[in-house]
Amino acid sequence: MIVELGHYALVLAFALSLLQSLLPLWGVIRSDETLLAVAPVTAVGQFLLVAGSYAALTWAYLASDFSVVNVFENSHSEKPLVYKISGVWGNHEGSMLLWILTLALFGALVAVFARNMPRDLRAAVLAVQAWVSAAFVLFVLLTSNPFARLIQAPIEGRDLNPILQDPGLAIHPPLLYVGYVGFSITFSFAAGALIIGRIDAMWARFVRPWILLAWIFLTLGIAMGSYWAYYTLGWGGFWFWDPVENASLMPWLAGTALLHTIIVMEKRDALKVWTIFLSILAFSLSLLGTFLVRSGVLTSVHAFASDPQRGIFILAILVFFIGGSLFLFALQAPKLKPGGLFAPISRESALVVNNLLLTTCCATVLVGTLYPLALESITGAKISVGPPFFNLTFVPLFIPIIVAMPFGQLLAWKRGDFLGAAQRLTVAVAAGAIAALVFFAMQGGPVLAAIMAGAAIYLITGSFVDIVGRLVRRSSGLHNVLVRALGMPRSAWGAAIAHAGVGVTIFGLAATGWGVERIASFKVGQTLQAGPYTITLDKISPRQGPNYREMVAYMTVRKGGAIVSKLEPSRRFFTAQRMTTSQAGLATFSFGHVHVVISQQDKNGAVSTRIYWKPYVSLIWLGAVFMAVGGGLSLSDRRMRIVGGRRRRLAGADTEPSATPVTGSAS
Amino acid sequence: MTRKGRRLAIISIGVGFVALAAGLMLFAMRDNVVFFYTPAEVHAKSVKPGTRLRLGGLVKKGSIKKTGGQAVTFVVTDSTREITVSYTGILPDLFREGQGVVTEGVLQSPAAFKADSVLAKHDENYMPRDLADSLKKQGLFKHAKGKFKSDKATGRPEQ
Numbered sequence: 001m002i003v004e005l006g007h008y009a010l011v012l013a014f015a016l017s018l019l020q021s022l023l024p025l026w027g028v029i030r031s032d033e034t035l036l037a038v039a040p041v042t043a044v045g046q047f048l049l050v051a052g053s054y055a056a057l058t059w060a061y062l063a064s065d066f067s068v069v070n071v072f073e074n075s076h077s078e079k080p081l082v083y084k085i086s087g088v089w090g091n092h093e094g095s096m097l098l099w100i101l102t103l104a105l106f107g108a109l110v111a112v113f114a115r116n117m118p119r120d121l122r123a124a125v126l127a128v129q130a131w132v133s134a135a136f137v138l139f140v141l142l143t144s145n146p147f148a149r150l151i152q153a154p155i156e157g158r159d160l161n162p163i164l165q166d167p168g169l170a171i172h173p174p175l176l177y178v179g180y181v182g183f184s185i186t187f188s189f190a191a192g193a194l195i196i197g198r199i200d201a202m203w204a205r206f207v208r209p210w211i212l213l214a215w216i217f218l219t220l221g222i223a224m225g226s227y228w229a230y231y232t233l234g235w236g237g238f239w240f241w242d243p244v245e246n247a248s249l250m251p252w253l254a255g256t257a258l259l260h261t262i263i264v265m266e267k268r269d270a271l272k273v274w275t276i277f278l279s280i281l282a283f284s285l286s287l288l289g290t291f292l293v294r295s296g297v298l299t300s301v302h303a304f305a306s307d308p309q310r311g312i313f314i315l316a317i318l319v320f321f322i323g324g325s326l327f328l329f330a331l332q333a334p335k336l337k338p339g340g341l342f343a344p345i346s347r348e349s350a351l352v353v354n355n356l357l358l359t360t361c362c363a364t365v366l367v368g369t370l371y372p373l374a375l376e377s378i379t380g381a382k383i384s385v386g387p388p389f390f391n392l393t394f395v396p397l398f399i400p401i402i403v404a405m406p407f408g409q410l411l412a413w414k415r416g417d418f419l420g421a422a423q424r425l426t427v428a429v430a431a432g433a434i435a436a437l438v439f440f441a442m443q444g445g446p447v448l449a450a451i452m453a454g455a456a457i458y459l460i461t462g463s464f465v466d467i468v469g470r471l472v473r474r475s476s477g478l479h480n481v482l483v484r485a486l487g488m489p490r491s492a493w494g495a496a497i498a499h500a501g502v503g504v505t506i507f508g509l510a511a512t513g514w515g516v517e518r519i520a521s522f523k524v525g526q527t528l529q530a531g532p533y534t535i536t537l538d539k540i541s542p543r544q545g546p547n548y549r550e551m552v553a554y555m556t557v558r559k560g561g562a563i564v565s566k567l568e569p570s571r572r573f574f575t576a577q578r579m580t581t582s583q584a585g586l587a588t589f590s591f592g593h594v595h596v597v598i599s600q601q602d603k604n605g606a607v608s609t610r611i612y613w614k615p616y617v618s619l620i621w622l623g624a625v626f627m628a629v630g631g632g633l634s635l636s637d638r639r640m641r642i643v644g645g646r647r648r649r650l651a652g653a654d655t656e657p658s659a660t661p662v663t664g665s666a667s
Numbered sequence: 668m669t670r671k672g673r674r675l676a677i678i679s680i681g682v683g684f685v686a687l688a689a690g691l692m693l694f695a696m697r698d699n700v701v702f703f704y705t706p707a708e709v710h711a712k713s714v715k716p717g718t719r720l721r722l723g724g725l726v727k728k729g730s731i732k733k734t735g736g737q738a739v740t741f742v743v744t745d746s747t748r749e750i751t752v753s754y755t756g757i758l759p760d761l762f763r764e765g766q767g768v769v770t771e772g773v774l775q776s777p778a779a780f781k782a783d784s785v786l787a788k789h790d791e792n793y794m795p796r797d798l799a800d801s802l803k804k805q806g807l808f809k810h811a812k813g814k815f816k817s818d819k820a821t822g823r824p825e826q
Contacts, residue, residue, distance in 0.1 A: 338670055341670065341673070342673070344673075344676060352677055352680075353680065356677075356680060356681045356684050357684060360684040360685060360687075360688045363685070363688060364688050364691070364692055367692055368692075371696075381702060382702065382703035383700045383701060383702050383703065384700070384701050384703065384721055384771075385696075385699070385700055386699070386701065388695070388698075388699035389692075389695045389696070389699045389700065392691060392694065392695035392699060393688065393691040393692050393695050396691060397684075397687070397688060397691070519737050519755075519756055519757065520736075520737070521736060521737065571760070579760075579761075580760045580761070581760060582760055597757070599757045599758070602733070608737060608757045610756075610757050
């Protein structure tokens with residue numbers, strides 16, 4: 001009964017989203033306040049219905065109701081509770097429902113919190129969001145119904161794919177979806193603005209917090225996915241340039257570009273056409289990713305088993321939304337008034353270069369991802385484009401970004417002083433050069449790793465040059481510096497920390513060059529050396545888990561004779577699915593990892609073992625956390641506030657010294 | 668700088684980056700793109716030894732031999748042709764006789780292949796699509812036990 005109610009709620013949500021997609025637009029045309037007021041109400045109602053529908057499916061999982069096909073195929077009564085809850089999104093149908101829930105959530109958030117937006121713009125934004133919702137709810141109802149029943153209920157379910165039975169499943173998809181699907185709201189803002197025909201700095205101010213929010217979650221989601229792959233797939237790799245990873249990286253690159261260009265639009269009323277285009281692009285790339293994953297055109301760790309009907313449906317959605325929004329764009333973009341002027345050397349120009357580089361990077365990833373598909377459909381030849389391709393294209397394009405990042409922060413709006421900025425960066429350049437030399441002396445190894453580490457240090461130092469410069473302007477006591485530090489806009493801190501986060505990630509990537517890998521046949525009592533650590537295999541014994549049996553290799557890690565850690569890598573056999581997975585053993589030493597994976601035991605009792613010593617590897621993900629924290633700080637800046645009391649502040653002066661008054665905000 | 672001049676500058680920088688990217692991509696495509704073949708295709712196309720490629724097929728029953736230490740050899744077959752693959756390292760969890768496998772490495776001679784990676788299959792129902800297509804073409808593909816019919820995810824969910 002509850003399951004049927006969930007299905008019914010989803011049908012109602014579809015009906016409501018149709019209302020929401022039409023009535024407010026009619027209101028915009030007729031300037032009818034009553035019709036405009038429909039949008040927020042339906043947005044919240046739609047969210048509640050989808051949430052109810054989602055809760056019903058979760059209930060079916062918790063109750064192990066195997067008469068529901070989706071539960072039967074992906075759950076098991078002995079499955080631990082956390083995987084019953086998160087297993088809902090561990091399959092195509094359930095994850096589509098999470099997709100829709102996120103869409104509806106963003107609609108409801110705009111309805112509830114963005115109260116100070118012009119009513120017609122908000123109505124148009126919510127209407128566009130409802131178009132997207134309606135399309136995807138229809139997709140689920142017609143092709144991927146998670147509530148379908150089996151006529152005869154089986155006694156036991158088939159269990160969730162063991163690879164997915166990991167805490168990562170509880171964290172990675174929700175984070176990623178909030179980011180990925182979050183760009184739907186910036187898309188809706190862009191399309192809404194195009195419909196209304198009012199695209200100005202004011203619009204940029206309204207949309208900016210949402211871009212930041214989506215970007216923060218996408219950053220964390222990608223990092224979490226990378227970390228999950230690192231410790232679970234057993235290869236010690238963290239990024240495979242797998243097409244689906246690329247599918248999440250592309251919206252991230254476009255979103256990062258958007259995050260920067262929106263500042264120019266907000267402050268200087270310039271680059272409007274480009275900003276609107278990027279808003280459309282970021283979500284289009286999200287849709288493309290959805291198509292790639294769910295249509296079965298890809299071979300990937302992530303791909304869901306294919307069904308051509310679904311692929312065609314998503315392709316239709318993709319074509320409709322990208323085509324429709326670009327059509328609107330082509331219609332309205334030429335009408336835009338040109339924005340503020342700026343000199344070739346200025347903050348604006350730096351951000352333009354940032355955007356050009358980021359979108360070019362994005363394009364290389366797009367080509368590398370789609371080229372094999374295109375080639376196969378045209379010539380039938382099957383090729384794989386792997387890491388070497390991306391290392392040769394993406395990396396050289398990313399290097400200028402690293403060099404330019406601290407420069408951009410130091411250039412003033414409108415007209416900047418290049419030599420002055422370069423002069424202020426000498427500290428950072430020196431720090432980077434010294435770091436490169438020191439690391440080369442300490443670690444030896446590939447020259448490239450030391451250079452990259454130096455570049456990372458340059459970036460980290462350079463990110464803070466501006467702030468430190470502003471804090472210690474005139475030599476004054478510690479007290480004054482602290483007061484100034486607290487008085488500094490949070491967005492300035494946010495930008496510095498996020499930029500430094502990129503540096504931290506790059507340092508972690510550079511350090512992979514200093515890693516050590518050992519593969520050996522390992523017997524009980526034997527000892528192996530990896531980097532500064534010695535690892536002893538103490539014993540191998542079986543252990544019983546909730547829904548699996550495992551063979552655990554107990555190991556001791558020593559450094560200079562002293563025991564520093566214990567490791568328990570294992571091989572798990574899942575009884576329901578008759579499948580084996582490897583659990584890596586991980587020990588962290590000052591940002592580095594000892595990473596151990598074991599394989600089957602042979603006749604002599606030895607296990608094939610792969611041991612890595614990966615110095616500083618955790619910085620790769622820690623850097624992403626810094627980026628997200630920086631984003632969060634910016635989001636908490638009072639100028640970003642989306643709730644109430646803003647109008648008064650808008651009239652007042654901006655606190656940031658380099659800020660210029662917002663122009664063209666009249667509506 | 669005038670508006671027109673600025674637009675021109677931005678466009679020319681943009682075109683410059685795109686040209687750079689295109690150049691890099693063409694360069695990378697030349698040496699870093701790997702073709703997928705089955706043993707029969709390796710023979711039919713008379714691929715030169717020394718070529719880097721992905722070789723896919725079924726692991727022939729009884730052909731897996733440990734050759735000391737971490738080294739192992741096995742025969743990849745598509746039932747018309749066979750190629751012996753040598754590999755050093757840990758085999759994926761689901762590597763088994765009679766199952767599909769995709770390996771990447773360098774062709775040593777028309778019948779010998781040295782792999783540097785053996786790709787994991789992530790669940791029983793999953794077969795690399797390249798391989799499934801090739802096997803289908805040759806009529807070797809079986810829908811055993813409802814394989815490929817279930818809608819289970821074959822890995823982490825995303826999007």
